[in-house]
Amino acid sequence: MDPSRRKKRRLEDEWEQQAQALQAAPTSYSTASRITPQNSYSHSSQWPDSESGVNMMDTNQAHNFLGQGLAEPCASEIPPNSKISTAGDTLVCYGMVTRFHGKYTRTANDAHQGSNEFPVVIESSSKFTALFSPESSGTLGSEFVDVFEELLRQPSLILQAFCAASDVHSHPTGQSRLRFGPVAVPCSLSIIVYGPWDLCEDVGEFFQDLDMYLQDPRGCDMEVKYCNPHRLSSLNIDNCPMTSDPSLTCLNLDQDLFENITQDNDVLGILDAHQDLPEAPQPEVILPSLKRHQKQALSFLLERERGWNFDPRSSDFWDLMQTSQATCFVNRISSSAHRDEPPEFCGGIVADPMGLGKTLTMIALVATDRSEGLYNNPRPGMPSPVRMPSLILVPPPLLDTWKEQLSQHVRRGGITWRRHYGKEKLTEADDLSLYDIVISTYHTVTGDWGGGHKASNSVLFSTCWKRIILDEAHVIRNTQSQMARAVCALDGRSRWAVTGTPIQNRIGDLSALLKFIRAHPYDDAKQFELDIGQMWKTGDIEEAAKRLKNLSSSLILRRPKTVIDLPPRVDLKFPVNFNAAERKLYDKLKHQIIARADEAFSDGEPGAASNSYITVMQRINALRMVCDLGLHYDTRHDLALSGDKSSGDAGDWSRVAQQAFNLQREMDLVACASCRASCDTTTALLDCEPSPVQPVFAQCLAFLCSDCVQRCARRNKPVTCGHGTAHPFAPVSVSWTALEESRDLASGGGAPGGxxxxxxxxxxxxxxxxxxxxxxxxxxxxxxxxxxxxxxxxxxxxxxxxxxxxxxxxxxxxxxxxxxxxxxxxxxxxxxxxxxxxxxxxxxxxxxxxxxxxxxxxxxxxxxxxxxxxxxxxxxxxxxxxxxxxxxxxxxTFEERVLDLQESKRKLEEVLLEKKGHGAQEGFDHLEGLRRLV
CATH class of the missing domain: 3.40.50.300 (P-loop containing nucleotide triphosphate hydrolases)
Structure with a gap:
């Protein structure tokens, strides 16, 4: 143990004296020093690298003691010669200590317990047993034996203990192992410590010498005063709360500091529809019972895969109108009439919010192929479903997610699948009819397409797939990108775009998904802009919203999160105050930023504004880290990278371009200066494969995507920013790994690595x-x-x-x-x-x-x-x-202003209206925006 033996002996002597006085009293609770509570409760505490445990008496002793009652002893019951005063003899709770780690051996007796937290009896300084089953026992870590030995030597202390143990059923083989005998699992013990008031200071010193701190207790069985020696409020027993005080259920910080966050309505709520769909039957090969909303989604998917429904009572936006003189097809969105039947269309957009189980729903759709007579009856005149696999495209980080979902939720052999990725690519010799699903990535498809030149040699492009499913489909929202063009070139009977965010930055994001699913006439972005998008921009919001809802009701499945029975969610903000040294460091950097911005404005040159903008962005990164790291952040690292005098040098720009690009796309949408393809952090989160040609970022903040850089290379044209004075370019990465790596670079690799x-x-x-x-x-x-x-x-x-x-x-x-x-x-x-x-x-x-x-x-x-x-x-x-x-x-700090900025990004008009503006003034606009934040 860490405390000196001399201090321990002094404390032991004092406890022995108090114990003798207690034993002389007519009503003594010294025999109750090793009890276990009736209810099950565990709680965390501030402890360093050590674990804790407790020694307790047997179950009968615990019941007997609790039955005696734990009221404070009366003055008449204290002997005159006692060294403990009436106040000092009062039984109090000192608090809770936790995280005494060890091993717990589960047996068949507790295999079906409803909770992994339960009361325990401490048999010795190294062993404990479960209160509900003495046969189920555990051992404490060796580093805690001395701690509990000292605690158990003091008869005036009462210990209430709980154990939190891993669930054996959480492990794949746990349940089968339990049938052959006990199973040892990791566990953590917590104890609530009770004792006389006048030992409060000594108990506090004992734990503090061990670098252990008593925390607010949870689940106390004893209704006594809570006097924590590690809190100033415990100096006066009259001011201490009772252990039943409701305030003890809060965090050990002033609850008043928390601020509730009001949840605004979802900006995509305008797309919500389809709340009263019928429920499709459960596919036999799907193991878990589908939720009601998933069966309703399956009905929508199956109906959409039957093609257009020209019945006026349907939700489709095409109506068939027949008169004695002519037959025509009417578009409900634009009210326009057409003689030609719209091209066949099967599929749609699944846009339920994140967390509603869209992946399992799409797996269930594929599972219906095994019972086509039940699920997939085509409409009269339509060909029978194609007996080919479904192709599922995912971002690379989600390959393992789909593997896990298929393994967990599909009956063994119920659905066959394989990857087309890396070394597992399909070849012409492979029999595709053996598989229900082929999983690949967007990058693989783009590589196989090769700008259209390699498509004829790829299995992906020479196959007519039963259906094509795009997971996280918003990654193709840049219709001019090589990736989007490659994906749209795939051939499939049904086409599904699955994304929780069909509209991220502007309404045009939706038109990219419509192009993929080939929903005529809105697979043409110009027609979508003409019929819907333009109305937002001209101010006819009501009509635009009506048209968008009509389109959504026929092609898009989106329900609010309230369709599933989730427990409540409470969103809080917690404001933190800098200490004096942190505030001084932050203000120093803040004043540098303001001075640099003012200097650029007084200069009046757009080039100076852009250069200053880069410097300001770098120093904002420093401010961000100071808010998190405090004095662990050394400002020299960041300032060394943002030297004002060298900012115009191309070599220096290549050193800081990635940082500047990352902060720019975090703050706002970054669009390619040539094709206007957008790039932001939400896309970066799904991209971990490097592009063969990197995009570039200029010192004037112009961005060129990798496709446009490739196009310039093929035409032997130089990459330029388009300004009269050329600004230096540097290659950047749009992947999510670059976001982390550049942040480490911004710190110079320094603290707090240590x-x-x-x-x-x-x-x-x-x-x-x-x-x-x-x-x-x-x-x-x-x-x-x-x-x-x-x-x-x-x-x-x-x-x-x-x-x-x-x-x-x-x-x-x-x-x-x-x-x-x-x-x-x-x-x-x-x-x-x-x-x-x-x-x-x-x-x-x-x-x-x-x-x-x-x-x-x-x-x-x-x-x-x-x-x-x-x-x-x-x-x-x-x-x-x-x-x-x-x-x-x-x-x-600027963090408060970022929270305000978040609110503006949640507003519908900010999302649906595309921003404009590019040129010399843009450098000043960007700089002014940053200056307002600090």
Whole structure:
């Protein structure tokens, strides 16, 4: 143990004296020093690298003691010669300590317990048993034996203990292993400590010498005063609350500091429809019972795969009108009449919000192919369904997600599938009729297409697929990109675009999806713009909304999240105050930014404005890191990269271009100066494959996509920004890994890489301190996910968690693909792991983490859609507990302004109207926008 033996002996002597006095009293509770509670409760605490446990008396003793009552002893019951005064003899609760790790052996007796948290009896300093089953026992880690030995030696202390153990059923072989004998699983113990008031200070000193801190208790069985020696409020027993006080159920921070976030209506709610669809039968090969909304979705999918329905009572926007003189087809959207029948169309857009189980729904659609007589009856005159596989295209990060979903939810042999990716590509010799599904990536399709020159040699383009399903279909919203053109060139009978965000930046995003599904006449972007888009821009909002809803009702399946029975979700903001040193550092950088911006405005030259804009962006990155890291961030790193005098040199620009590009696309939509193809962070989250030709970014903020760079190379034309004075270009990456890597570069690779070693000198930053404190005060059964844009922030959070002995796992861009699933499985299955650290770029897509019920966003992101994608990992189908989200921000910093900016991006008119403006004035506009933020 860490305390000196002399201090321990002094404390032991004092406890022995108090124990003798207590034993002399007519009513003594010394024999109750080893009891276990009736209810099951665990709680987190601030502990370093150690684990805890408790020693308790047997079950009968516990029941007998509780039956005696725990009222404060009367004065008449205290002997005159007692060394304990009436007030000092009062039984109080000192608080809770947690995270004493060990091993718990599950037996058949507790295999079906409804909770993984339960009360335990501590038999010795190293062993405990479950209260409900003495046969189920566990052992404490060896590093905690001395701690409990000292606690158990004191007869005046009462210990209430709980165990949180991993669920054996969470492991694939756990249930079968349990049939052959007991199974040992990791566990964590928590104890609530009770004792006489006058020992409060000594108990506090004992734990503090061990770097252990008493936290607010949860689930106390004893109705006594709560007097925590580690809190100033416990100095006067009269001011201490009772253990039943409702305020103790809050986090150990002032609850008044939390601010509720009002959830605005979803801007895409205008597309909501199809709430009263019939339910399709459950496909036999799908293992889990489909939810009601999924069966309704299946009805929509099957109906759409039957082609146009010209019945005026249908929801399709084409009507067949017949008179004695003519037959025509009327477009309900534009009210225009046409003699020719619209081209055959099968498919649509599945745009349910994130978390409603769209992937399983699409797998169920493929499963209906096994019973075509039941599900797939074509309309009269239409050909029978094609007996070919369905082609599913996904971003690379989602390949494992689809594999997991198919493995978990489909009966063995019910659906056959394979990949067309990397070394697993199909060849002409492969028999496609053997498979129900072929999974590939957008990048693979683009490579196989080769600008149209390689298509004839590719299995993908020489096959007429039963259906083509695009997962995260918004990645093709740039209709002029090579990727979008390649995907649209695929041949399939039915075409489905699946995305939770069909409109991200402008209404034109939707037209790209309509082009893919070939919904005539709106597969032509010009016709879509003429009939719908133009009305938004001319101010006829009501008619535009009506037309968009009519189009949605026939082609798009989107329901609000309320169609599923999710538990409530509470969204909170938590303001953090800098300490004096942090504020001084932040203000220094802030004043530099303002001075540089003012200097550019006084110069009046657009070129100077653009150069200053880059410098300001770099220093804003420094401000962002200071908000997270506090004094762990050394400003010299960032300022060294943003030297004002060298900003015009092309070589220097290539060094900082990636940082500038990343911040620019985080703040706003970046569009190609040539083809206007857009690029932002939501697309980057789905892209981890490098392009053969990198896009470029100019010092004047002009961006050229990789397709346009390739086009210039083929024509032997130089890449230019289009300004009178040419600005230097530099290659940049649009992938999500580049977002993390450049942020590390911005810091010069410095602190807090050594966060653990520098913690003693600097301490945690104010923001990270608040986060770790809240995590340390959560019940051990509540798992949390912490999101940050920065690896360096996670480094500091990680150091804080280690200091408090909070077990965690971590997943960022440096984790290899093969190691990612084991990390996820450990978080899901190990009951002692309570925190998942994730970078936004890794955690915003493709994960299901419903084991967690709390999410923490360490800093605000420019794009609220990225935050919602991250939170949807937790708040989605399968979540059974109330979800709490907490967004941190530092008061009186640019982070407050970013939150205001998020609100404007949630407004419908901002999303549906495309921004315009490009030229010399643009540099001043950008610079002024940044200046307002700081």
């Amino acid at each position: 966060a653990a070693s520098s913690l003693a000198q600097i301490g945690l930053s104010s923001k990270v301190k608040a986060l770790v404190s809240q995590l340390a005060h959560l019940p051990s059964g509540e798992k949390s996910v912490v999101f940050s844009s920065w690896r360096m922030t996670l480094d500091l959070v990680q150091a804080g968690l280690k200091q408090q002995n909070i077990k965690f796992v971590r997943f960022d861009g440096k984790v290899q693909q093969k190691n990612r699933q084991p990390i996820i499985d450990k978080f899901r299955n190990d009951g002692t792991v309570q925190v998942f650290l994730l970078t936004l770029s890794c955690g915003a897509v493709g994960l299901t983490l419903t084991e967690a019920c709390r999410a923490y966003l360490v800093e605000p992101h420019w794009n609220p859609a990225v935050e919602e994608q991250a939170l949807a990992r937790i708040y989605r189908l399968g979540q059974r507990r109330k979800v709490t989200t907490v967004r941190y921000f530092v008061r009186d």
